[in-house]
Amino acid sequence: MGGGYFVYMLLGAVGTIVGMILSARLKSKFSHYSQVGLSSGLTGREVAEKMLKDNGIHDVQVVSVNGFLSDHYNPQNKTVNLSPEVFNGRSVASAAVAAHECGHAVQHATSYSMLRFRSAIVPIVQFAASAQQFLLILALGVMGATGNQTILLLTIIAFFITTLFSLVTLPVEFDASNRALAWLNNSGLTHGEEYRGAKDALWWAAMTYVAAALSALAMLIYLILRYMGNRE
Numbered sequence: 001m002g003g004g005y006f007v008y009m010l011l012g013a014v015g016t017i018v019g020m021i022l023s024a025r026l027k028s029k030f031s032h033y034s035q036v037g038l039s040s041g042l043t044g045r046e047v048a049e050k051m052l053k054d055n056g057i058h059d060v061q062v063v064s065v066n067g068f069l070s071d072h073y074n075p076q077n078k079t080v081n082l083s084p085e086v087f088n089g090r091s092v093a094s095a096a097v098a099a100h101e102c103g104h105a106v107q108h109a110t111s112y113s114m115l116r117f118r119s120a121i122v123p124i125v126q127f128a129a130s131a132q133q134f135l136l137i138l139a140l141g142v143m144g145a146t147g148n149q150t151i152l153l154l155t156i157i158a159f160f161i162t163t164l165f166s167l168v169t170l171p172v173e174f175d176a177s178n179r180a181l182a183w184l185n186n187s188g189l190t191h192g193e194e195y196r197g198a199k200d201a202l203w204w205a206a207m208t209y210v211a212a213a214l215s216a217l218a219m220l221i222y223l224i225l226r227y228m229g230n231r232e
Contacts, residue, residue: 011215011218011219011222014215015211015212015214015215015216015218015219016215018211018215019208019211019212019215022204022207022208022211023208025204025207026069026204026205026207026208027069029093029200029201029204030069030093030097030201032093033091033092033093033096033197033198033200033201034085034089034091034092034093034094035091036091036092036093036193036194036197037090037091037092038090038091038092038094038095038189038190038194039191039194040189041090042090042095042189043087043088043089043090043094044082044086044087044088044089044090044094044095044097044098045062045064045082045087045088045098047094047095047098047099047189048062048080048082048098048099048101048102049062050187050189051098051099051102051106051180051183051187052080052102052105054183054187055102055105055106055109055183056109057105057106057109059078060078060079060080060105060109061078061079061080062079062080062082062087062098063079063080063081063082063087064081064082064083064084064087064088065081065082065083066083066084067083068083068085069083069097070083071083071086071097071098071100071101072101072104073101073102073104073105073108075104075108075115075119078105078108080098080101080102080104080105081101082097082098082101083097086098092190092194092197092198092201093197093198093201095184095189095190095194095198096180096184096197096198096199096201096202097201097205099179099180099181099183099184099198100176100177100180100202100205101176102179102180102183103175103176103177103178103179103180103183104172104176106176106179107172107175107176107179112172112175114168114171114172114175115172117168118165118168118169118172121161121164121165121168122165124161125161125162125165128157128158128159128161128162129158129162131158132155132158132159132162135151135154135155135158136155138151138155139151139152139154139155139223149227152223152226152227153227155223156220156223156224156227159216159219159220159223160220162216163213163216163217163219163220166209166212166213166216166217167213167216167217169209169212169213170206170209170210170213173205173206173209174206177202177203177205177206180198180202181195181198181199181202184198
């Protein structure tokens with residue numbers, strides 16, 4: 001594949017290692033704050049239902065799904081999906097995660113622009129993600145050896161689309177956390193150390209998205225520089 005593919009693999013390895021470190025840190029934080037009880041005694045499901053109600057949202061269901069930290073909001077069927085640990089938990093971690101996912105539901109209900117944009121580009125992102133690795137092998141491998149710039153340009157376009165999605169995800173995730181923390185504070189559901197614990201847990205969750213976005217951006221910049229270098 002040549003030096004180009006080696007550099008790409010090196011960048012990928014660095015991004016993967018950083019991602020694994022942050023993921024491990026997030027799991028450690030979640031485990032720690034799962035042991036810190038919520039003074040209100042509410043479960044994650046009850047926290048989510050209360051936040052939705054307080055925001056005037058009555059058409060979103062809170063359901064339990066399998067998997068560890070598999071929590072997410074589904075705008076297609078309007079469900080806040082919580083992992084068993086969060087759904088049944090009565091901890092600071094459960095409250096933070098449940099409120100964060102409800103933050104996405106509030107974004108949806110209020111037509112938050114960045115969420116709408118991210119949802120709109122999902123189909124093209126899925127296509128670009130499935131094509132980019134195949135294009136990359138061609139661009140840095142056989143086709144690259146013959147100096148075919150068209151394949152490399154198509155690879156850059158595919159990486160640009162997936163990188164854009166990663167970057168757009170950042171304000172969506174940070175905004176959802178900000179909405180969650182504001183509600184947890186204003187509702188009086190968390191106090192003092194509970195609030196600081198929820199904020200800490202959500203910050204580390206956000207860092208995993210930051211790492212993914214930076215890794216994708218580094219890959220894109222490398223491909224662009226390689227394309228520009230080949231044209232000289």
